[in-house]
Amino acid sequence: MRILLVGAGGVGSAAAAIAARRTFFDTMVVADADAARAARAVAGHGDRFVAATVDASSADAVAALCREHRITHVLNAVDPRFVMPIFDGAYAAGADYLDMAMSLSHPHPKRPYAETGVKLGDEQFAVADRWASAGRLALCGIGVEPGLSDVFARYAADELFAEIDEIGVRDGANLTVEGYDFAPSFSIWTTIEECLNPPVIWERDRGWFTTEPFSEPEVFHFPAGIGPVECVNVEHEEVLLIPRWVDARRVTFKYGLGEEFIEVLRTLHKLGLDSTEPVTVRGVRMSPRDVVAAALPDPATLGDRMRGKTCAGTWVTGVGRDGRPREVYLYHVVDNEWSMAEYGHQAVVWQTAVNPVVALELLATGEWAGTGVIGPEALPPRPFLDLLTAYGSPWGLEDRR
Numbered sequence: 001m002r003i004l005l006v007g008a009g010g011v012g013s014a015a016a017a018i019a020a021r022r023t024f025f026d027t028m029v030v031a032d033a034d035a036a037r038a039a040r041a042v043a044g045h046g047d048r049f050v051a052a053t054v055d056a057s058s059a060d061a062v063a064a065l066c067r068e069h070r071i072t073h074v075l076n077a078v079d080p081r082f083v084m085p086i087f088d089g090a091y092a093a094g095a096d097y098l099d100m101a102m103s104l105s106h107p108h109p110k111r112p113y114a115e116t117g118v119k120l121g122d123e124q125f126a127v128a129d130r131w132a133s134a135g136r137l138a139l140c141g142i143g144v145e146p147g148l149s150d151v152f153a154r155y156a157a158d159e160l161f162a163e164i165d166e167i168g169v170r171d172g173a174n175l176t177v178e179g180y181d182f183a184p185s186f187s188i189w190t191t192i193e194e195c196l197n198p199p200v201i202w203e204r205d206r207g208w209f210t211t212e213p214f215s216e217p218e219v220f221h222f223p224a225g226i227g228p229v230e231c232v233n234v235e236h237e238e239v240l241l242i243p244r245w246v247d248a249r250r251v252t253f254k255y256g257l258g259e260e261f262i263e264v265l266r267t268l269h270k271l272g273l274d275s276t277e278p279v280t281v282r283g284v285r286m287s288p289r290d291v292v293a294a295a296l297p298d299p300a301t302l303g304d305r306m307r308g309k310t311c312a313g314t315w316v317t318g319v320g321r322d323g324r325p326r327e328v329y330l331y332h333v334v335d336n337e338w339s340m341a342e343y344g345h346q347a348v349v350w351q352t353a354v355n356p357v358v359a360l361e362l363l364a365t366g367e368w369a370g371t372g373v374i375g376p377e378a379l380p381p382r383p384f385l386d387l388l389t390a391y392g393s394p395w396g397l398e399d400r401r
Contacts, residue, residue, distance in 0.1 A: 001025040001364045002070055004095070006056055006086050007077035008032035008041035009187070010300030010349035011100065011143075015077060017343050018350075018357045018391070020045040024364040029069045056082040062089025071095045073363065075356055079189045080104055081276070084123055087138065091127075096136055096363070098356050100143030101190065102237050105197055112198045113212045119200065120240045124373050132372035139359060139368075141375050144312045144332065145171055145253075146237035147355040148376075148388070148395075152314035152330035153238070155381035157246045160328060164248040164318040169238045170329070172222040172229035172256030173310040175336065175347070177302050182264060185302060185310075185348040189293050192274045195257065195265050199233035202243045202251040214262050218254065222311045223398060224333040229256035241375035248318075268292060303346030306336045310347045317401075327401035334393065342392075358387050 001024060005012055008030050016030055031054035032038040042049035050069070055061040056078050062085060066074065074090035076083060076099035083103045090097040102121035109117065124140055131138050141147055149169045157164060177183040184191055198210035214232040221228050231254035242251050257265075268274045273292050278285040313331030320326030336347035343350055359376070362368035367383040376384070385395055 001360065002072045003028045003360065004062075004066055004069065004071040004074045005030045005077055006032075006054060006062065006074065006082075008034070008038045008051075009077070010298070010345070011353045012077035013041040013300060014343065014345040014350045014353035015075065015357055016041050016045060016049060017345060018354050019360075020049070022357065022361060024361045027069065029065070029071065031065060057085050059085040059089035059092060062086050063092040066090065066093030066095050073098065073360060075360065076100070077353075077356075079187055080193065081189075087124060090138075091131065091134075091136065094136075097138040098142050098359060099140050100147060100352060100356060102140050102146075102240070104193070105235065107198050108210070113210055116200060116208050116210055119208065120235065120237050128373035135371050137363075137370050138373040139363075139370070139376070140373060141237045141241055142356050142359045143352045144355055145169055146241055146375070147352075148332055149238050149312060149314045150241055150376040151381045151384050152395075153242050153246050153248075153316070154377040154379075155385065156314065156316040156328065156330060157248075158381060160320065161316065161318045161326060162321055162323065164246070164316060166250040166252065166315075166317050167242055167246065167248045168250075168252045168254065168315045169236065169313070170220045170222075170231055170254055170256075170315050171312050172220060172226055172231060173308060173348075174226045174229075175306055175308040175310055178305045178307070180297065180302075180305070182260075183297050183299075183302055183305075184261075185299050185306065185346065186352075187293070187299065188296055189289055192265065192268065192289055192292070194235050195255070196269050196274055197235040199235045199253070200239045201233070202239050204249045208240070214257070216254070220254070220256070220315070222256075222313075223329070223331055223396060224309055224311060226309055226311055226333075230258070231256045232262070237375075242377055245375065245377040299346070300349060303336065303340045303344070306340075306346050308347075309333050309335045310351060312351060325401055326399070329398045329400060330395065331398070332388075332393070332395045354388070354391060354393060358384060358391060361387060
């Protein structure tokens, strides 16, 4: 296996550090628009790692780099605006493809808070037959959320439930960042995108529909000492992926953002600072959202100031295998103190990065295989969960009824 990792930011650098301890691949090329950042990401990891530069907005550039290094698998670790050129570049070069976020959505032009427009992943699913006919795999949404959360959904359906009422992905943390009034622990570009777009909900009798951002607040109790966190509806890929392969009455995604974070996002929206359309300031054209991202600290650099834990998980209700009502929460917790001490990467980016590396190893060994454009829930969950545990990062299950 010869891997091209596109993006040497927080998640990409963490993925390289995780992969460096594994033997399943021959070469990993870490490419970024910033040559110095790519070099830092591979430093100290050995001869299997190569730094390169690439324009992630150019499918031709991605394809050319794949051909130069005889790449078999492309892992996309940049923000979702670059999904389609990297996806298309991998296909053009004859490589398989993995990402942690899918192609962007576009709200319904007239009823954005009731009906879907272009959904997350629609552009990729539109060419699924072409990938399948070529015998090629695009494994989409294989980070932590989406990714591990989808594996949990498949596991619940296969091993825990006879009938599923709701699959609800719930994400919460008690992380703090010392020295900053506001410092997101993940890409603010991506956070703005998913939090201000209309959230999507799926129901068996209704299909996909939308609601208003931050709707339906609920207090969810997270394990490992995190405790109660208010969670709200947010647009996320799981709601678009899980119903394609797992039978459930309802699928939702809710994120524990916190009141302050929500107010910041609402203010950015009111001021137009969430826009991706470039504006000209003193002769320089740049989107307001990119300016916001540039003004905030790089999440990858915050690890030594962060304290606490982050939890990603999937809450499932329905009828258990014994015919009685059941409610479970399958979850994965990462303590920032542990991830910094063990890998030198903060908890949120490390938790995202470990899952595609696990998936790549399963593809290398043949325990996972497929063609076309698919999500993690299309594949057997037990090999993934076992290997994740073998990586030193076990998952948990709470019975709540």
